[in-house]
Amino acid sequence: MSLVPPFTKESATKKVKKAQDLWNTQDPKTIGKAYTEDSIWRNRSSFLQGTDQIVSFLTAKWEKEKSYRLRKELFAFTDNKIAVQFWYEYQDSHDGMKWKRCYGLEDWTFAEDGRMRKRQMSGNDVEIEEGQRWFVDGVEVNEVEIGEAHW
Template identity: 55%
Template structure:
């Protein structure tokens, strides 16, 4: 299976890859999202270590069971060959109704078919009030970049 664009990435093709990832994650569909990763993909997400699509799928199901109304924005940070770095923000509420904004950085490494074989994510969470939300769903074409704070 090939998932264009494929490496080596240019700044333009990396931006396409980043937007495709954002769009997929905003579906909150673990089966769809998992197809972007190799069968033996290796992840570090916060303090969790995963290997392979089955573990990724299970992780995402659990994630979106507890991160309700999840909405994400990703932004290209750097690109080199088969690697892309992104920064991101997402907002969600927990089952008690508390809203959160999560900030982080990811490092991605791809195989020759454009599937991600490695993902490392560092993430920090900040409590917010519902009135402070600024990510209200999938990205709109006219939406400006998000501030970091």
Template identity: 55%
Template structure:
């Protein structure tokens, strides 16, 4: 049975929003295999200055990421979409092993195949030190906030 990950391109505003929320939900599980299953087997990534190719490298990358970025909690917002592409902005908060808290801001460009699997991901990310009391994101997005935008500052 072929792999399939609806919604499929070409995207409408509604289906692009669903795709973005599904990605946020999956990443907030911090389950590398679950996240990697949304990408093509030969998906290519640029994540900051790291280049990743294929699902197994995605799993290895995410495993290492979530070993460093503890209590990771993410929000994504739709920025734009066209046919088989979606652009998002995001922020996530996490702390390192030393207890220092960070807010990471960024943008992602996504390209999908006809089955709705992501074949390309480009991510640019900046980190800002925050205090634990300055956190705004505490775990996955509550269901009553789905589709809500997040303040970027």
């Protein structure tokens, strides 16, 4: 199945899960290849352009966010756009290794070759106790039951 636009529900869902799996590698250089050379990002309050800035941003992200585990779900799609809801958990190395969960939404726009040319992310971090974690070691992130209160 092709993961380039125009998207169907099936191809958009697969594209989202492929992105999820790629981000869970925490490999900025490999992840950077999924974006056009001039890709434009807004990540919270950071504005980036180009794969060099994306790779630098992701490198710094995972220097801070340890034990990172992410889940993405398709929210909506059109021919060349996908909206995603996501949750991830991490230990904050800049805040005493406290556990945090980020809740958020992204909207993506794709080039004809299937690479992302625009990404906007809005997210909020919530401090959690270790016993509140969903994505513990050994758990498949796609199988965790996330209730309606968290959607």
